[in-house]
Every structure is written in structure tokens, then in C-alpha cells.
Amino acid sequence: MxxxxxxxxxxxxxxVRTAVKxxxxxxxxxxxxxxxxxxxxxxxxxxxxxMTQAGATVxxxxxxxxxTTTTVALDFGRLTLSDDxxxxxxxxxxxQRFTRLWDDLARGALGALVLVDTARLxxxxxxxxxxxxRGLPYAVAVNHFDGSPVFPDAEVREALDLAPTxxxxxxxxxxRRSSTEALISxxxxxxxxxxxxx
Ligand SMILES: Nc1nc2c(ncn2[C@@H]2O[C@H](COP(=O)(O)OP(=O)(O)O)[C@@H](O)[C@H]2O)c(=O)[nH]1
Ligand SMILES: [Mg+2]
Numbered sequence: 001m002x003x004x005x006x007x008x009x010x011x012x013x014x015x016v017r018t019a020v021k022x023x024x025x026x027x028x029x030x031x032x033x034x035x036x037x038x039x040x041x042x043x044x045x046x047x048x049x050x051m052t053q054a055g056a057t058v059x060x061x062x063x064x065x066x067x068t069t070t071t072v073a074l075d076f077g078r079l080t081l082s083d084d085x086x087x088x089x090x091x092x093x094x095x096q097r098f099t100r101l102w103d104d105l106a107r108g109a110l111g112a113l114v115l116v117d118t119a120r121l122x123x124x125x126x127x128x129x130x131x132x133x134r135g136l137p138y139a140v141a142v143n144h145f146d147g148s149p150v151f152p153d154a155e156v157r158e159a160l161d162l163a164p165t166x167x168x169x170x171x172x173x174x175x176r177r178s179s180t181e182a183l184i185s186x187x188x189x190x191x192x193x194x195x196x197x198x
């Protein structure tokens with residue numbers, strides 16, 4: 001784990017044998033850009049724009065803290081998780097109007113980490129629907145915001161209708177260690193699934 005946390009190189013290590021594409025998904029303002037920025041060992045590519053009046057009528061701004069930018073396309077970052085495994089992280093926009101972009105994004109992706117905010121759980125339904133329709137294995141990470149309610153895991157599972165095997169973790173997208181752990185829970189899940197189909 002230390003290798004993942006300490007690495008800060010611009011180049012993929014020579015020992016890396018496996019590159020995996022992972023989607024970081026979730027509704028508007030759930031913390032996707034923050035998450036990819038926290039974890040990426042390269043300067044993350046961001047396609048954020050100042051929110052326009054036009055966007056304000058489409059995006060639901062209710063209950064959103066200090067957010068002045070919105071992702072119009074995607075975030076991209078890279079994380080070397082172990083000596084031989086590198087993850088490419090694609091933060092995919094959650095707004096309904098970007099669903100077509102998902103067809104391209106989902107291609108070749110091994111799985112998705114679905115970020116959710118307990119204050120806006122219902123907004124995750126649409127995103128989870130998109131992920132499930134594309135058959136992407138996923139884990140759910142509650143991105144904890146100050147002031148958001150803390151529910152027992154069982155309640156979150158029920159609200160999101162999660163399968164018992166779907167990993168559910170809590171993280172703070174601004175914190176590297178907890179964000180890495182959330183990603184590891186997804187990778188472990190993918191490895192388990194891979195083992196089952198092998
Ligand atoms: N308190 C808190 N704020 C966060 C966290 N993650 C993101 N934010 C803030 O929430 C806002 C939306 O985050 P952003 O990453 O832009 O969301 P995105 O639309 O999903 O990409 C920003 O102002 C972030 O600084 C978190 O874990 N805790
Ligand atoms: Mg964003």
C-alpha cells in the first residue's frame with residue numbers, strides 16, 4: 001500500500017504489467033473531480049467549466065456547497081496501485097444529458113466506483129441504473145460530507161438496493177488514504193468476480 005501512497009512519478013513503472021480502466025461515477029457534485037484529483041499521481045486532466053446560467057437551469061443546484069464549476073466531459077487520472085498494476089481513472093459526469101458519452105467511457109472499463117452522498121441518496125439511482133445497464137461491476141463509496149447524515153450500512157444498502165456482495169465503504173474524496181482504500185475494495189471485488197468466471 002505504501003507504494004501506492006508514496007508514488008509520485010510521471011512515468012508508469014517498468015514493472016507494471018496490467019493497466020486497468022476504472023470509472024469514477026456519481027451524481028452532480030458528489031466529489032468525482034475531487035476524488036480523481038486526490039488519487040492521481042499525474043496532474044489530473046480536468047474538463048471543468050464555470051457553471052453558466054444555462055447550466056444552472058439544467059443542473060440541480062439545491063443543497064450544493066460552494067460549487068462554481070461543473071464537469072462538462074470527464075476527469076482523467078492515474079494511480080499505480082502495486083508494482084505491477086496501474087489504474088486509469090475516468091471520472092464520468094452523472095448528469096442525465098451525458099449518458100451517451102457513457103457508451104464510449106464504459107468500453108474497456110473493468111468496473112466502476114459509485115460515489116454517493118447520504119444527503120442525496122436518491123440522486124444516485126440514475127447513475128446506478130446506467131452502471132447496471134452496462135453490466136459494469138461496481139463498488140459503492142459514501143463520500144462523507146460534513147452535515148450529511150450517517151446511516152448504518154444496512155440502511156444505505158437497502159436504499160440503494162445493493163446486492164449483498166457489492167462492497168460498500170465510506171471515504172472522504174479529499175483524503176488520499178481513505179480514497180485509496182475505497183478503490184482497493186473495488187479492485188478486490190473485481191478480482192473476486194474474475195476468479196469466479198475463470
Ligand atoms: N466536505 C467534503 N467536501 C467535498 C468532498 N468531496 C468533494 N467535496 C467538495 O464538494 C464540491 C463538489 O465536488 P466535485 O469534486 O467538484 O464534484 P463532481 O461534480 O462530482 O466532480 C467541491 O466544492 C468539493 O471541494 C468530501 O469528501 N467532503
Ligand atoms: Mg466534476
